[in-house]
Amino acid sequence: MSDHIHWLIEQGITSEHIGDLVAGLCERLIAEGFPIWRASITMPSLHPMYRGVAANFVRGGVTTIENSEHGGIEERNFEKTPTFHLLSRGERKGRWNLADGEGLEYPRLKEFALAGGTDHVISIFEFPKEVALRGFSLSLTSDVPGGFSDDQLMTVTTLIPVLGLACYRMAASKTAADILAVYTGAKTSARILAGEAQRGKGGSINAAILLADLRNFTGLTEVYQPGEIAGFLDAHFELIGRHVEENSGEILKFMGDSVLAIFPIGSGEGDDPEKACRAALASARNMLKANEVLNRERTGKGGPDIGVDVVLHLGEVFYGNIGARGRLDFTVIGRAVNEASRIEKLCGELGQPLLMSESFAAACGVACEGLGSFELRGFSRKADVFKLADPIVASARKSAAIASDLA
CATH class of the missing domain: 3.30.450.80 (Transcription factor LuxR-like, autoinducer-binding domain)
Structure with missing residues (x-):
């Protein structure tokens, strides 16, 4: 015994x-x-x-x-x-x-x-x-x-x-x-449980940033009951989270009707920014397609059509504990996060559900098309903003590149 x-x-x-x-x-x-x-x-x-x-x-x-x-x-x-x-x-x-x-x-x-x-x-x-x-x-x-x-x-x-x-x-x-x-997410929680629980604990990392925002969502709160609003958020956040996690990204926080996620690059010599950017891009494209399906199902039952605007950026961020002594948030902060937030405001202005920063477009390995330079609130320098190139344009560029290599 x-x-x-x-x-x-x-x-x-x-x-x-x-x-x-x-x-x-x-x-x-x-x-x-x-x-x-x-x-x-x-x-x-x-x-x-x-x-x-x-x-x-x-x-x-x-x-x-x-x-x-x-x-x-x-x-x-x-x-x-x-x-x-x-x-x-x-x-x-x-x-x-x-x-x-x-x-x-x-x-x-x-x-x-x-x-x-x-x-x-x-x-x-x-x-x-x-x-x-x-x-x-x-x-x-x-x-x-x-x-x-x-x-x-x-x-x-x-x-x-x-x-x-x-x-x-x-x-x-x-x-x-x-x-x-x-x-907090699987990767972040592992770091916290490993001992990173002090305020200010963390460090700088390079990462692809994904910011997704539900379009015109505030107006829905004037039409629908709080329980219905929560249901809409849950449905959209579910598909966003699924496609982020499928591509090895991690959601760091839900901010009202917005989602912030990262795809870390790491610190090794063999780390490839293109890999992280492609993962973020795959997440964005898949979630936009899934959002269209969700909206068709909902509008077919008389519900609202809720669009999603997505911004992709690449940069350095501080990844760690921020907050009060007794109430912390393990998240990312820094210029790159702020830039992504400012670029998101351009989605409606430009009529584009997916926008990319210059650094992301240059690293993602996919044909992109410039939309111009724009002033961002709080930043002294204009930002070049891109979208995915139309398939015909992308095909023409690829053919031209092959011809140039053969010349």
Whole structure:
């Protein structure tokens, strides 16, 4: 017994995966004669996409992780589970003799019984009530006649508090990482968790900058209810975020109806600005196409057409912690960010949903067409602004370049 407790404490400190925890514990107990056929640890999750996670062990098989989405089929069917039955009655333990036909009203237990299960037990352990992570449940299923002995169940009962401590530590660590990534982005959250949490901590990097702004969005707030406005923002931000992340970029912040994202170049000698620029350009083009599809679907139902203006820039920025001592924002600041913001104001004036700065156009490796030099508020020097060259013009330039090389 003490060996199991020591092992659980060690795993609780060093492991990050409940799959390893349930598999390791089951293998140890099976080695002592416990007739465990299946087992599962289930915990709620503090995540905008998932309401819970389960690690499912099968003797002789692969331990799998199952995420339950908010509003998904698992959530809708939760009331049909023995765990819900126990919680609704305020009970923390349950046992069903599958061989005698008990618990067959629950689809999962019926499935186990038909596959040869004989005994099913559940133990629920509550975490402190002030946290959103309410607790965890451990379920064990046997496939031998008679199932688990009283002594074996007593051993499990003794291990539950230690198992709960391990699960709580893992859940707290994962929740911190998941929530931080949701609010700051995966790459930024990794830097924060690695220790970059002090105000002013950061440094200069070169990056392709993408700034996307929903066109004429302020006017919609006078026509639609706040809940509808939030829905519009979510829909557009979802497609923008998807295409930024698909091209290895990272959204740093949502600013009202605008999105700021970067595609870092790095600091190595082999770093290629063109690679970052092409990634940003691919994101911009894909999100504009996806936005057209979204608008067609919405306007077909009588909703508004919401355009997106995108600006791409290349420059040096400060990437790090900015703010008050007790309230920081890990973001990018600097001249390049301000320039991108000023250029965005030209999208409507020029009738172009995608504009590029001179530095970006020169580095992206794609044919671009100059639109002129423009004054930017707060800057003494005019900025040359570009758009993607029309396909015919781009093809002609490519042919001319080939002819020049052959001459």
